[in-house]
Amino acid sequence: MGLFSSRKTRIVDTDILVIGGGFGGCGAAYESRYWGRNLKVTLVEKANIERSGAVAHGLSAINCYMGMRWNENQPEDFVRYARGDLMGLVREDLIYDIARHVDGTVHLFEEWGLPIMTNPETGHYLREGKWQVMIHGESYKPIIAEAARKSVSDVHNRIMVTHLLMDSTHPNRVAGAVGFNVRDGSFYVFRAKAVIVAAGGASHIFKPRSVGEGMGRTWYAPWSSASAYGLVLNAGAQMIQMENRIVLARFKDGYGPVGAWFLLLKALATNAYGERFEASMLEEMKSLVGKYAETTPLPTCLRNHAVLQEIKAGKGPIYMHTQNAIDTREKEEIGWEDFLDMTVGQAVVWASQNIDPKEKPSELITSEPYVMGSHATCSGAWASGPEDCAPADYQWGYNRMTTVEGLFGAGDTIGGSAHKFSSGSFTEGRIAGKAAVRFVMALAGSTPQVDEAQINTLREEVFKPLQNHAIGRHQIVAGSVAPSYISPLHGLQRLEKIMDEYVGGISTLYMTSEPMLDRGLELLTMLKEDLDHIGATDLHQLQRAWELKHRVWTSEAVLRHTLYRQETRWPGYYYRGDFPKLDDADWHAFTASRYDAKTGEWQMSKLPVHHIVA
Numbered sequence: 131m132g133l134f135s136s137r138k139t140r141i142v143d144t145d146i147l148v149i150g151g152g153f154g155g156c157g158a159a160y161e162s163r164y165w166g167r168n169l170k171v172t173l174v175e176k177a178n179i180e181r182s183g184a185v186a187h188g189l190s191a192i193n194c195y196m197g198m199r200w201n202e203n204q205p206e207d208f209v210r211y212a213r214g215d216l217m218g219l220v221r222e223d224l225i226y227d228i229a230r231h232v233d234g235t236v237h238l239f240e241e242w243g244l245p246i247m248t249n250p251e252t253g254h255y256l257r258e259g260k261w262q263v264m265i266h267g268e269s270y271k272p273i274i275a276e277a278a279r280k281s282v283s284d285v286h287n288r289i290m291v292t293h294l295l296m297d298s299t300h301p302n303r304v305a306g307a308v309g310f311n312v313r314d315g316s317f318y319v320f321r322a323k324a325v326i327v328a329a330g331g332a333s334h335i336f337k338p339r340s341v342g343e344g345m346g347r348t349w350y351a352p353w354s355s356a357s358a359y360g361l362v363l364n365a366g367a368q369m370i371q372m373e374n375r376i377v378l379a380r381f382k383d384g385y386g387p388v389g390a391w392f393l394l395l396k397a398l399a400t401n402a403y404g405e406r407f408e409a410s411m412l413e414e415m416k417s418l419v420g421k422y423a424e425t426t427p428l429p430t431c432l433r434n435h436a437v438l439q440e441i442k443a444g445k446g447p448i449y450m451h452t453q454n455a456i457d458t459r460e461k462e463e464i465g466w467e468d469f470l471d472m473t474v475g476q477a478v479v480w481a482s483q484n485i486d487p488k489e490k491p492s493e494l495i496t497s498e499p500y501v502m503g504s505h506a507t508c509s510g511a512w513a514s515g516p517e518d519c520a521p522a523d524y525q526w527g528y529n530r531m532t533t534v535e536g537l538f539g540a541g542d543t544i545g546g547s548a549h550k551f552s553s554g555s556f557t558e559g560r561i562a563g564k565a566a567v568r569f570v571m572a573l574a575g576s577t578p579q580v581d582e583a584q585i586n587t588l589r590e591e592v593f594k595p596l597q598n599h600a601i602g603r604h605q606i607v608a609g610s611v612a613p614s615y616i617s618p619l620h621g622l623q624r625l626e627k628i629m630d631e632y633v634g635g636i637s638t639l640y641m642t643s644e645p646m647l648d649r650g651l652e653l654l655t656m657l658k659e660d661l662d663h664i665g666a667t668d669l670h671q672l673q674r675a676w677e678l679k680h681r682v683w684t685s686e687a688v689l690r691h692t693l694y695r696q697e698t699r700w701p702g703y704y705y706r707g708d709f710p711k712l713d714d715a716d717w718h719a720f721t722a723s724r725y726d727a728k729t730g731e732w733q734m735s736k737l738p739v740h741h742i743v744a
């Protein structure tokens with residue numbers, strides 16, 4: 131350990147360890163306590179659960195609510211919707227499972243104090259669209275965090291989890307996790323009987339449109355650093371659909387949400403010549419994706435595709451005609467509040483660019499890609515499904531357990547079940563929490579074992595970037611560029627450039643192909659070699675270094691899955707130039723991967739898609 135031998139190691143023993151205190155993690159914490167009254171439940175979070183995760187800054191709508199008590203929608207309707215949006219490829223059992231429980235979650239949120247808007251005529255929740263309900267959501271996260279805090283035995287804020295620990299007596303069983311305190315630098319060892327990973331998806335793996343100082347202003351929170359995927363795939367969990375990245379059409383430069391404008395305020399989008407363009411592209415879309423172009427509503431990727439076609443034809447900018455939608459003071463307030471509740475930056479862009487939404491339209495643009503299995507796409511870990519409705523080959527014991535024993539997931543972590551959003555992620559956390567309690571109770575005396583050697587090796591690895599800097603900085607003769615180490619920011623910029631230019635980012639208009647992916651993999655492999663020599667000046671940079679490693683591991687999965695799926699299933703999310711069309715005959719399947727950290731080998735395969743809802 132050399133330079134850092136005086137560093138403290140803190141051991142925490144627990145029954146259930148929840149990693150990440152966002153929506154999935156808070157749901158897992160709440161439900162684990164409900165079913166496991168006498169168990170020790172520990173929540174570990176790299177920030178502070180009060181304001182952490184993708185909902186840190188609040189939201190203006192809950193995007194997943196059935197409204198079954200008012201007979202508005204049924205879970206089967208939701209499965210059909212998600213399946214249509216994802217061009218046929220979803221885990222219907224997982225989506226159904228969330229849909230049948232999500233209303234109960236939203237009712238709990240209301241009971242805990244979340245103000246949900248109501249329709250003055252019906253008294254029902256005010257709908258933004260078919261699945262969304264409007265909220266006054268600036269304090270959404272603190273309200274949910276309070277419930278989690280009251281449920282768990284301990285919350286450890288400011289601990290960045292870097293690795294999962296494996297059972298020394300049972301190679302495919304999880305035994306806890308390690309990480310470090312980003313404030314005092316202590317090394318943390320959590321020994322647990324079950325682990326629920328809810329550590330959020332991945333922003334900043336592709337180069338963002340925002341540059342320079344604006345780089346932190348991306349659609350997805352810049353602190354969502356791919357740990358949900360990095361942690362579980364490195365532990366050997368099977369992953370699916372990692373190529374299914376998400377691209378969003380949003381207000382330009384501020385990434386402001388468009389849902390309330392399109393769905394509630396009924397604003398229309400046109401090209402620069404005032405033409406509505408989607409409908410006229412139907413035939414062209416059919417030639418690419420066949421029957422999926424006839425899905426109602428039109429899948430999100432195809433709506434992006436239409437925008438991209440217009441931009442390529444020089445008919446941009448694309449405009450949202452806010453000025454035609456605001457005809458009352460109330461609508462104007464809803465429009466502004468929509469941003470102030472969740473994307474204040476967009477209101478600032480309007481102010482700085484002299485845009486009064488009552489007077490002028492606003493530009494829309496497609497974002498850089500993100501990986502996020504709780505939003506409108508399906509990346510994540512392959513998980514066991516609910517006993518009563520999952521097909522036999524989709525279940526192996528406990529609901530939401532990954533292919534690693536005792537390792538559960540929720541929210542962005544779990545693949546195949548898009549459109550969970552905040553309420554669905556919390557619901558999935560509850561499902562995982564309940565199953566983890568059962569798992570722990572069934573373990574009885576067979577507690578996972580962690581050997582000292584594993585802990586010591588990880589401890590050394592975790593702090594190595596500080597050591598690299600402490601030694602290498604003496605070679606710097608001027609400025610800050612070191613000959614023997616790279617900084618986390620330089621590493622991040624290299625990663626974003628590789629993913630952007632070779633794996634289907636904004637600079638190629640989301641286009642990629644086998645030769646591009648092969649070259650990308652070559653460059654990514656070199657970056658991985660250099661990451662052994664990453665240098666961290668302080669604990670803050672050490673956190674950046676580990677966030678980068680999680681992003682790089684995840685990016686490799688994205689690249690390999692993209693290479694493996696030889697078709698273009700989601701035009702508008704990305705295109706394979708060498709396979710420009712959807713190919714249902716060969717690819718109506720999930721792509722799956724398994725990474726072996728010991729050998730560095732990736733194993734790719736297909737998994738079947740079963741349809742259980744007619």
Ligand SMILES: Cc1cc2nc3c(=O)[nH]c(=O)nc-3n(C[C@H](O)[C@H](O)[C@H](O)COP(=O)(O)OP(=O)(O)OC[C@H]3O[C@@H](n4cnc5c(N)ncnc54)[C@H](O)[C@@H]3O)c2cc1C
Nearest residue numbers: 150152153154176182183184193291329330541542551552
């Ligand atoms: C811009 C944007 C807009 C959205 N709009 C809506 C909307 O209008 N309505 C809606 O219902 N949903 C919306 N969502 C979706 C919703 O935010 C997510 O579905 C939900 O937050 C996912 O829950 P999660 O627990 O998987 O991730 P998160 O809620 O992001 O939580 C992940 C947690 O893990 C922590 N963490 C990460 N890495 C580590 C680590 N290594 N160690 C320890 N802790 C770690 C993070 O700090 C965070 O607290 C939106 C999301 C985004 C990004």
